[in-house]
Amino acid sequence: MTDKKLAYKRVLLKLSGEALMGEGDYGIEPAVIRRMAAEIHELVGHGVQLGLVIGGGNIFRGAGLAAGGMDRVTGDQMGMLATVINSLAMQDAVEKLGTPCRVMSAIKINQVCEDYIRRRAVRHLEKGRVVIFAAGTGNPFFTTDSAASLRAIEIGAEIMLKATQVDGVYTDDPLKNPDARKYDRIAYDEAIEKKLAVMDTTALVLCRDQGLPMRVFDLHTPGNLARVVAGEDIGTLVE
Numbered sequence: 660m661t662d663k664k665l666a667y668k669r670v671l672l673k674l675s676g677e678a679l680m681g682e683g684d685y686g687i688e689p690a691v692i693r694r695m696a697a698e699i700h701e702l703v704g705h706g707v708q709l710g711l712v713i714g715g716g717n718i719f720r721g722a723g724l725a726a727g728g729m730d731r732v733t734g735d736q737m738g739m740l741a742t743v744i745n746s747l748a749m750q751d752a753v754e755k756l757g758t759p760c761r762v763m764s765a766i767k768i769n770q771v772c773e774d775y776i777r778r779r780a781v782r783h784l785e786k787g788r789v790v791i792f793a794a795g796t797g798n799p800f801f802t803t804d805s806a807a808s809l810r811a812i813e814i815g816a817e818i819m820l821k822a823t824q825v826d827g828v829y830t831d832d833p834l835k836n837p838d839a840r841k842y843d844r845i846a847y848d849e850a851i852e853k854k855l856a857v858m859d860t861t862a863l864v865l866c867r868d869q870g871l872p873m874r875v876f877d878l879h880t881p882g883n884l885a886r887v888v889a890g891e892d893i894g895t896l897v898e
Contacts (some may be wrong), residue, residue: 666890669708669784669787670890671811673804673821676717677744678738678878684716687748696752698884699789703758704892706783707888709812711791711803713749715741735799739766742803746793747771760789765797777813784814804862809846819871820887821858822878827895828857844896872898 681688688721700710724734736844746762747851750772753760762784764770771786773779775792781791795806804821824834828850831839847867850857857863857875866873876894887893 664782664889665705665707667817667888669710669814669816670888671710671712671809671814671816671819672808672884673819674711674713674739674878675805675823676847677716677824678822679713679745680717687745692748694881695878696749696756696881700756701789701870702757702885702888703789705885708787709789710780710784710810710816711746711749711789712803712810713742713745713791713793714803715739715745717741718744732799735795736766739794739797742795743768743772743793745843749791758789759787760791762791762793764885765792766793768794770850778885780810781814789834790814795844801861802859804858807863808858808862808865811871812865818864820884821873821875822884823875824877824878824879826880826893828855828875828897830855832856843892844898847897850897863897866897872896 666767674703679687679692682788692788699709699711715738719737722734724737743762743764750760761776764772765775767774772793779898780790792806793841795803796809807819822869828840828841828845829841833839843887847863851860851863874894874896876883878884
């Protein structure tokens with residue numbers, strides 16, 4: 660990929676916390692985070708301005724804790740802190756490759772990372788730094804999917820990239836239903852109406868209303884991220 664072949668200059672990448680586990684059942688697999696950091700490092704080297712949102716499901720999931728009897732607000736706050744842990748791990752992996760990286764938190768935790776300020780985040784991107792947006796939106800009851808949509812819109816990303824465990828959006832769960840059919844393209848309204856497991860409804864509505872396209876693809880295939888940013892038709896385009 661050369662700079663001339665870039666289809667997008669500024670992107671927001673959404674990773675699930677589970678993606679960091681690799682073959683494990685919990686936590687962060689160092690080999691996985693190193694590979695993801697290497698792909699991010701390569702993109703930034705080609706001039707891509709990249710924002711990143713990482714979920715916290717590999718450590719805590721607020722909704723799951725609430726289902727077990729914990730106060731939902733407390734559970735979601737624990738989930739926000741889990742995303743900070745993941746973000747710091749990714750920052751470390753990216754910077755070890757020589758790419759500057761900043762973690763910006765939606766909740767005040769400025770002994771370990773910066774507070775999120777939109778104008779400062781945009782300036783970091785313009786200077787070639789990866790910006791990792793941690794702690795979701797800073798509010799309970801909102802997922803990191805919603806945080807990714809919100810941050811993508813705020814920073815003026817041209818597209819949101821959602822890296823998942825499967826290679827796109829399907830009519831049903833392809834891991835459970837072998838007859839599930841993959842969409843190459845789908846409208847936001849159809850994804851919402853059919854309740855497809857793309858993102859939560861709040862995130863989809865935000866993207867739809869602001870005209871932000873989203874590409875859903877499989878990050879476990881090495882090089883997929885670079886191919887998507889180069890404009891290759893990988894996964895599913897939601898618009």
